[in-house]
Amino acid sequence: MTSSPTMAGIAVYPGQAGSIHRTTLPVPSPGPGEALVRVRRVGVCGTDQEIIHGQFGTPPPGTNELVLGHEVLGEVEALGPGADGVAVGDLVVTTVRRPGGCVPCVSGQTDMCADLAYTEYGIIGAHGFMVERFVMEPAHLIRVPAELERIGILTEPLSVVEKALQQAMLIQRRIPSWSPKTAIVLGAGPIGILGTLLLRSRGLNVVTVARRPGPHAISRLIEASGARYAATRAQSLAEIAAGLPPVDLIFEATGVADLAFDAMEALGNNGVLALLSLTGGDETKELPIARLNRSFVLGNKVMVGSVNSSREHFEMAVEDLGRFETLWPGLAERLVTRRIHGFDDPAQIAAEVEDGIKTVIEVG
Amino acid sequence: MTSSPTMAGIAVYPGQAGSIHRTTLPVPSPGPGEALVRVRRVGVCGTDQEIIHGQFGTPPPGTNELVLGHEVLGEVEALGPGADGVAVGDLVVTTVRRPGGCVPCVSGQTDMCADLAYTEYGIIGAHGFMVERFVMEPAHLIRVPAELERIGILTEPLSVVEKALQQAMLIQRRIPSWSPKTAIVLGAGPIGILGTLLLRSRGLNVVTVARRPGPHAISRLIEASGARYAATRAQSLAEIAAGLPPVDLIFEATGVADLAFDAMEALGNNGVLALLSLTGGDETKELPIARLNRSFVLGNKVMVGSVNSSREHFEMAVEDLGRFETLWPGLAERLVTRRIHGFDDPAQIAAEVEDGIKTVIEVG
Numbered sequence: 050m051t052s053s054p055t056m057a058g059i060a061v062y063p064g065q066a067g068s069i070h071r072t073t074l075p076v077p078s079p080g081p082g083e084a085l086v087r088v089r090r091v092g093v094c095g096t097d098q099e100i101i102h103g104q105f106g107t108p109p110p111g112t113n114e115l116v117l118g119h120e121v122l123g124e125v126e127a128l129g130p131g132a133d134g135v136a137v138g139d140l141v142v143t144t145v146r147r148p149g150g151c152v153p154c155v156s157g158q159t160d161m162c163a164d165l166a167y168t169e170y171g172i173i174g175a176h177g178f179m180v181e182r183f184v185m186e187p188a189h190l191i192r193v194p195a196e197l198e199r200i201g202i203l204t205e206p207l208s209v210v211e212k213a214l215q216q217a218m219l220i221q222r223r224i225p226s227w228s229p230k231t232a233i234v235l236g237a238g239p240i241g242i243l244g245t246l247l248l249r250s251r252g253l254n255v256v257t258v259a260r261r262p263g264p265h266a267i268s269r270l271i272e273a274s275g276a277r278y279a280a281t282r283a284q285s286l287a288e289i290a291a292g293l294p295p296v297d298l299i300f301e302a303t304g305v306a307d308l309a310f311d312a313m314e315a316l317g318n319n320g321v322l323a324l325l326s327l328t329g330g331d332e333t334k335e336l337p338i339a340r341l342n343r344s345f346v347l348g349n350k351v352m353v354g355s356v357n358s359s360r361e362h363f364e365m366a367v368e369d370l371g372r373f374e375t376l377w378p379g380l381a382e383r384l385v386t387r388r389i390h391g392f393d394d395p396a397q398i399a400a401e402v403e404d405g406i407k408t409v410i411e412v413g
Numbered sequence: 414m415t416s417s418p419t420m421a422g423i424a425v426y427p428g429q430a431g432s433i434h435r436t437t438l439p440v441p442s443p444g445p446g447e448a449l450v451r452v453r454r455v456g457v458c459g460t461d462q463e464i465i466h467g468q469f470g471t472p473p474p475g476t477n478e479l480v481l482g483h484e485v486l487g488e489v490e491a492l493g494p495g496a497d498g499v500a501v502g503d504l505v506v507t508t509v510r511r512p513g514g515c516v517p518c519v520s521g522q523t524d525m526c527a528d529l530a531y532t533e534y535g536i537i538g539a540h541g542f543m544v545e546r547f548v549m550e551p552a553h554l555i556r557v558p559a560e561l562e563r564i565g566i567l568t569e570p571l572s573v574v575e576k577a578l579q580q581a582m583l584i585q586r587r588i589p590s591w592s593p594k595t596a597i598v599l600g601a602g603p604i605g606i607l608g609t610l611l612l613r614s615r616g617l618n619v620v621t622v623a624r625r626p627g628p629h630a631i632s633r634l635i636e637a638s639g640a641r642y643a644a645t646r647a648q649s650l651a652e653i654a655a656g657l658p659p660v661d662l663i664f665e666a667t668g669v670a671d672l673a674f675d676a677m678e679a680l681g682n683n684g685v686l687a688l689l690s691l692t693g694g695d696e697t698k699e700l701p702i703a704r705l706n707r708s709f710v711l712g713n714k715v716m717v718g719s720v721n722s723s724r725e726h727f728e729m730a731v732e733d734l735g736r737f738e739t740l741w742p743g744l745a746e747r748l749v750t751r752r753i754h755g756f757d758d759p760a761q762i763a764a765e766v767e768d769g770i771k772t773v774i775e776v777g
Contacts, residue, residue, distance in 0.1 A: 152590045153588060153590055153591075153683065156589065156590040158588060158589075158590070160713075161588050161683055161713050162682070163659065163681070163682045163683050164682070165682065165711065165712075216587055216713075219586065219587035220584045220587060220715070222583065222586065223580055223583035223584060224517060224522060224525050225520065225522075226516045226517050226520040226522070227517075295527065301706075305703070306702040306703045306705070306706040306707075307702070309702065309706045310700070310702060317527070318526070318527045318528070318529065319517065319525055319527050324706055324709050324710050325710065326706065326710065327707055327710050327711060328702075328703040328706045328707050328710075329703065329707070330703045331701060331703055331704060332701075332702055332703040333699050333700060333701050333702060333703075334699065334700060334702045335697050335698065335699045335700075336674070336697060336698060336699075336700050336702070337695060337696075337697050338670040338671070338673065338674055338692075338696055338697060338698045338700070339669070339670045339692040339693065339694045339695055339696040339697075340695060341670070342665075342670040342673045342688055342690065342692045342718075343670075343691055343692050343693070344718075345688050345716070345717075345718030346688050346689065346690065346691050346692075346718035346719065346720050347529065347691060347718070347720055348529075348718060349524075349525050349580075349717070349718055349719060349720060350717070350718050351584070351715060351716070351717045351718075352709070352715070352716040352717075353709075353713070353714070353715045353716075354706075354708075354709030354710035354711070354712060354713055354714045354715075355710065355713060356710050356711055356713060
């Protein structure tokens, strides 16, 4: 009798801050219709940090441990019986959410889950991808061209922005003459920066707004895409908007709710404000509700919340990563500001890094 | 030399509370391509009251007087040379807004005016319909069947709700499986009641929410349509929503902003909150911004402001008034709770009436 082979991974005990640890799991084998994926690289995002800090996360049934990680790039290493749609050697990324039983979920729009009964790898109810290998049905894998190997890890966060932009465009079919020209992106973390690149790739004039006056690495990255960087420590959002043509589109990606409602007034008539931040906590703020409401009604404005993404958004993201490389060779990779090698130092993953944008773990 | 014939009307000096007065104007003659309309009935709405109280309104160029009135039912009395599309004897209503030069305006969506450079009869920059006769191009007149003579005056306020529902449905094409079942209408003035009837005519379960516990004339009218009436003095909006299936659609038509933001949480996932109240003033309120934002993002919710209406919405409104009569004979007319005869007592028009819903002026 031989013991089954094992592999390393990174896990937490959800709800317990500081519980991040190296764990050991059996190496999975691909069952019928499944692909075995060898992990090359895993991204660390704000949601991971919330889980690491004990504020979020749910383990799979039957355990109190949750393997982290939902941004992953890997290579198909083997196929189980009957698995098709990917080939051994393909570089792939995977969608994160799996359906519950609600109508949007069973209709294929798991990102629009109505009863929040989904599972999410590495977040809610399923082990994630901070491991050496995982198995997945090819229907959930999206191929990444070899030339995008260095930035394919950005597919998942970009897919979240792709969905938000798609939602805005679908919503705005209500105004056939609408054609967005000016946008504000609130926040200059990975989502804000990727949102900036996406809107710039569509030809919009973009002002990306964060707290800290530039120049610094982030402001330079943003400006290299042709966007303008503005800091709320130097100028209020209202002042920034007043210096622009009517703002057709705003992405709120700061991670806090403070600017979300101010953005209602910064938005131009017929515009769309897309909220992308899953803000925790119980922050309150006194707001000019009569004025905000009036501005929204008189201007036929829209505010839409947008969370997660589906396969189509991952496919759009892979395509746009290619577009980014054509427009700005090497720029997207500048989002990766820190690389950790392997799973042996979990504390490194939990560390906050000043001026950092995105940490990735290089695996194997 | 004979003096030209004159007619009576009701006007204000915008910005001067208490300036409502009977005025005298020349009887207009239809020019080429114009119809002469004899006024039968004019409605008085909340916007009129704001203008009467000096809070709103702009006179036409070259005068400091503004003739009131934008809800009108009349009869085509004569046609100028080349006018077609209506016939003498037709009952008609008219749209209210005329385009500025922005892209939506010149594309035919004056209700989506981007630069707010429109004019509105009886409100902004053009004399209204509290007169005995007016001229209008037939392109702006919508025929009302004779059997709807008693309720045709409700076309304009209903058109505002038609637009809001149309906006919600256009927006929700983003979720092909979305099919609204449960709605809340906030406010039980004319817009709230007409919104209730419209949603009931589409088969939705509707709870209409106002301040004052029933039973009273308004709650009975609402309940006669099969909707439920609930009072916020008895139960909070959150409590009302908690007792319902997920709320797919909310119309905010209270006239104040107080509930507009609470409604963000009462709304179910993937739902639409349509704001219909042009709230004046500078009211502020402390809001749980992190929680509201989180609820919107996680639930992919939409908030949309909706103002005014275009010809297509008037046409939908006329059709739906017919539908209301089939479903609930005589019910819609119960919105008219007071009739004033002629223009000789302007103070009567300005009077607030307890338990009233809509005042109309019977003309000629």
